[in-house]
Amino acid sequence: MQDYSKSVIPSHLLGDRGSNLVVINTGSGNVRIGLAHQDAPFSIPHCIARRTTGANQSPRRNVQDQMLNSQVTTAQHAEREKAYDIIASLLKIPFLDEEVVNNSYQRKTGRVDVLSQQNSKKESPLMWTDVVHKITDPPLPSEGSSEKSEVLEGGDVEKLESSECRYREFVCGEEAMRISPTEPYCLRRPIRRGHLNISQHYSMQQVLEDIEAIWDWILIEKLHIPHSERNMYSALIVVPETFDDREIKEILSIVLRDLRFSSAVVHQEGLAAVFGNGLSTACVVNIGAQVTSIICVEDGVALPHTQITLRFGGEDISRCVLWSQRHHQTWPSIGTDALAKPIDLLMLNRLKESYCQIYEGEVEAVGVVHSYEDGLPPGSHKTRLTALNVAPMGLFYPTLLVPDVYPPPPRTWFKDYEGMLEDTWHIDFPRRPDVSDGLYPGVNNNNNNNNNPLQMWDNNNNYPYSSNHHKKQDNIGLADAISKSILSTGRIDLQRKLFCSMQLIGGVALTTGLISAVEERVLHAIPSNEAIDTVEVLQSRTNPSFVAWRGGAILGVIDYIRDAWIHREDWIQNGIHVGGVRKYKDSYYLQAQPMCYINS
Numbered sequence: 001m002q003d004y005s006k007s008v009i010p011s012h013l014l015g016d017r018g019s020n021l022v023v024i025n026t027g028s029g030n031v032r033i034g035l036a037h038q039d040a041p042f043s044i045p046h047c048i049a050r051r052t053t054g055a056n057q058s059p060r061r062n063v064q065d066q067m068l069n070s071q072v073t074t075a076q077h078a079e080r081e082k083a084y085d086i087i088a089s090l091l092k093i094p095f096l097d098e099e100v101v102n103n104s105y106q107r108k109t110g111r112v113d114v115l116s117q118q119n120s121k122k123e124s125p126l127m128w129t130d131v132v133h134k135i136t137d138p139p140l141p142s143e144g145s146s147e148k149s150e151v152l153e154g155g156d157v158e159k160l161e162s163s164e165c166r167y168r169e170f171v172c173g174e175e176a177m178r179i180s181p182t183e184p185y186c187l188r189r190p191i192r193r194g195h196l197n198i199s200q201h202y203s204m205q206q207v208l209e210d211i212e213a214i215w216d217w218i219l220i221e222k223l224h225i226p227h228s229e230r231n232m233y234s235a236l237i238v239v240p241e242t243f244d245d246r247e248i249k250e251i252l253s254i255v256l257r258d259l260r261f262s263s264a265v266v267h268q269e270g271l272a273a274v275f276g277n278g279l280s281t282a283c284v285v286n287i288g289a290q291v292t293s294i295i296c297v298e299d300g301v302a303l304p305h306t307q308i309t310l311r312f313g314g315e316d317i318s319r320c321v322l323w324s325q326r327h328h329q330t331w332p333s334i335g336t337d338a339l340a341k342p343i344d345l346l347m348l349n350r351l352k353e354s355y356c357q358i359y360e361g362e363v364e365a366v367g368v369v370h371s372y373e374d375g376l377p378p379g380s381h382k383t384r385l386t387a388l389n390v391a392p393m394g395l396f397y398p399t400l401l402v403p404d405v406y407p408p409p410p411r412t413w414f415k416d417y418e419g420m421l422e423d424t425w426h427i428d429f430p431r432r433p434d435v436s437d438g439l440y441p442g443v444n445n446n447n448n449n450n451n452n453p454l455q456m457w458d459n460n461n462n463y464p465y466s467s468n469h470h471k472k473q474d475n476i477g478l479a480d481a482i483s484k485s486i487l488s489t490g491r492i493d494l495q496r497k498l499f500c501s502m503q504l505i506g507g508v509a510l511t512t513g514l515i516s517a518v519e520e521r522v523l524h525a526i527p528s529n530e531a532i533d534t535v536e537v538l539q540s541r542t543n544p545s546f547v548a549w550r551g552g553a554i555l556g557v558i559d560y561i562r563d564a565w566i567h568r569e570d571w572i573q574n575g576i577h578v579g580g581v582r583k584y585k586d587s588y589y590l591q592a593q594p595m596c597y598i599n600s
Contacts, residue, residue: 021556022223022261024215025238025269025549026251028191029289029315030507032546033218036236036553041546042222047342048210049176049185051131051167062181063340064188064202076402080323083400087393093362096327123354123368125378126343129178131185132165172217177342182374187342190214193311194242194291196250208250212258219259230260234565236556237266238548240286241293241307256571263565267555269548270295271302273505276551277541281494282501283486285478285518286548287395287508289314292478294485296498306485310478312394314508316401318348320391321356325383332381334371343372355388358513363389392511396477396521479521492531499526500536509544 021036027046034041072080084096171179179185190197190210198204219225225233235255239248248266255264270284274297283306286293290313296306319338325331338345347370355365364386371379394400476484486498502522504515515537523535542550 020233021553022219022225022233022235023238023549023552023556024235024255025272025546025552026191026240026243027288028189028194028240028291029313031214031218032549033215033223034549034553035223036557038553040543041549042218043546044173044214044218044222045177046191046214047173047176047187047189048214049171049179049187050210051169052184052186061186061201063342064186072402076399079399080402083394083397084324084390087390087397087400088387091360091389091393093387093390123350125370125380126178126346126372127378128180128343128372129171129175131168131171131179131183133168170213172214174346177346179343180372180374181341192290194240194288194293194309195244196247208254211251212254215254216259227260231262231568233261234556235259235261235264236552237264238269238272238552239266240269240288240291241295242291242309252566252571256566256568261568263567264571265556265565267552268295268302269293270297270307271300272551272555273503273548274300274551275554276505276547276549277503277538279501279503279538281497282503282538283482283498284503284505285482285509287313287478287504287506289507290316292395292481292506294481296485296489298489298494298498303489306488308481308485310398310476310481312398312401313506314349314352315345317356317391317394317508318345318352320394320401321352321385321388322348324387324390325385328386330384330386332369332371332383334369334379334381335373336369336371341372347372351385352391353507353510355385356392356511357389358392358511358517359389363387389513392508392514393517395508395514396479396517398475398477477521479518479525482518482522483525483527487526487530495530496532496534499532500534502535502537503540504537505540505544505547507545509540 019035019037023032023034023036023041025032025041029046030043031046032041032043081096088095167184170176171185176185176187179187188197188202188206188210190207196204196207198207219230237251237255239251243251252264252266255261269286270293273284273286274280274282279297280300281298283294283296290311292310292313294306294308294310296303315338322331322336322338336344336348338348351367351369355363355367357363364384365388366382367385369381369383371381373379390400482502486495489495489498499522502518504518508514518537519535523533526532526535540547
């Protein structure tokens with residue numbers, strides 16, 4: 001499966017073109033970056049922890065976008081319990097508050113304890129990140145020395161009597177999530193729920209600087225491409241369907257202006273995923289860490305009006321696992337907090353990947369969970385985990401997941417950010433129907449179109465995010481969303497083809513039993529008056545976690561859209577303009593087609 005692209009692309013093309021093409025698949029929870037000729041990208045948690053001085057931290061924040069009102073409301077809790085009981089009925093397991101005498105192992109039970117042996121590595125505790133640098137004066141020359149050699153291990157700090165120790169200015173990726181809350185660092189996630197994570201606590205400038213720092217660190221530390229050699233490389237950026245035009249523009253500026261690539265091109269995730277699996281027509285269901293998006297592709301052309309975004313993903317399933325275990329009183333008495341302590345989220349993600357599956361009957365396991373208390377070594381606790389098939393079913397009953405832990409900030413917060421989110425941000429968070437547009441700041445209040453070419457989208461019916469069909473999608477489940485997306489194509493021949501060509505991608509797509517669950521529930525979600533009686537999820541030829549990245553690599557290597565490539569000099573001098581002769585020819589409009597750059 002991993003070598004599928006090699007059977008499609010001649011090896012000399014992979015070697016020649018792929019060695020100088022960096023493919024970047026942006027994501028909310030993780031970013032995937034690698035050279036096109038690689039078998040797999042580096043998958044890095046999309047976050048950065050910056051050192052704080054303490055002077056302007058009152059109170060000091062360990063997580064930049066942590067909201068004070070992140071507690072589950074009474075209404076949400078009631079909806080969650082109701083969803084649990086609906087799922088329990090379907091899976092033929094006890095209801096949430098049903099008393100079970102002596103754990104009643106006479107019930108139909110699926111024991112997955114054997115997985116703990118296969119995942120012993122995942123059950124080992126995560127270690128706190130050492131955030132101290134060893135600075136020697138004068139520097140000690142050594143062959144092959146690098147910045148990594150200066151990072152202290154374990155308790156070596158006390159032994160460095162003749163050296164100066166200082167904090168690292170920033171830490172990226174998983175290391176950033178494993179920093180102890182006692183250390184003077186603040187974790188930031190520049191992208192959340194499929195959009196730039198701008199809020200009153202996190203300015204646009206900070207968001208863009210953090211994205212640049214994370215990607216630059218990956219390029220240097222993982223791909224070993226220094227700044228001096230970037231002009232020899234091109235970048236292909238695979239962006240989620242949720243990005244609006246201004247967000248794509250800012251990402252392009254980071255890649256061309258700041259990261260110094262010689263040229264770049266952008267493709268949408270859905271279209272790239274189709275290429276990654278060698279398909280031409282499919283309904284792409286991308287279940288990521290924080291967002292699930294659905295879009296239909298016909299003969300290599302993505303259909304914007306079929307795109308639906310659901311604001312939940314793998315991280316919500318992980319948090320639901322914790323809630324479920326605590327309700328059943330199987331979780332140890334430890335202070336696990338997936339929001340305030342990112343290291344706990346890492347642990348929960350591991351448990352979800354190791355044990356969660358969709359299976360009728362009780363699914364239980366004996367696993368090891370860990371406690372990460374401030375300033376203390378990790379603690380290990382062997383415990384019985386129960387109802388491990390309930391949390392992933394939250395994809396079909398999203399009120400179980402309670403995804404609104406990070407509520408959208410008021411639109412007034414975006415008024416100061418150069419109109420960046422003008423008329424596009426609201427699509428995931430619908431406006432109240434009883435409030436007129438005039439009461440929303442930034443809506444139709446700027447008639448100076450000369451200074452803002454992006455205003456062209458205000459009245460563009462082709463713009464996928466200006467339509468009303470995105471409203472009120474957050475509370476519908478995955479099966480209903482897939483059915484709605486495919487049926488919106490309006491043609492029975494295409495609908496039948498798409499229902500038999502569903503493609504699951506994203507890390508959650510690896511969940512055991514998910515494919516059959518999707519097929520069964522999508523079939524039941526199709527209205528009875530529709531002449532559809534067959535559904536099928538196609539087997540992925542590439543690891544679902546990075547199939548969109550792989551598709552981007554294929555698109556770049558075969559030079560599919562030559563005229564769409566943007567050169568660094570042209571971008572810096574001219575930027576994006578409307579009305580020029582060079583246009584993106586990508587099928588999804590790229591927010592889209594009329595975005596182009598021209599020579600002055």
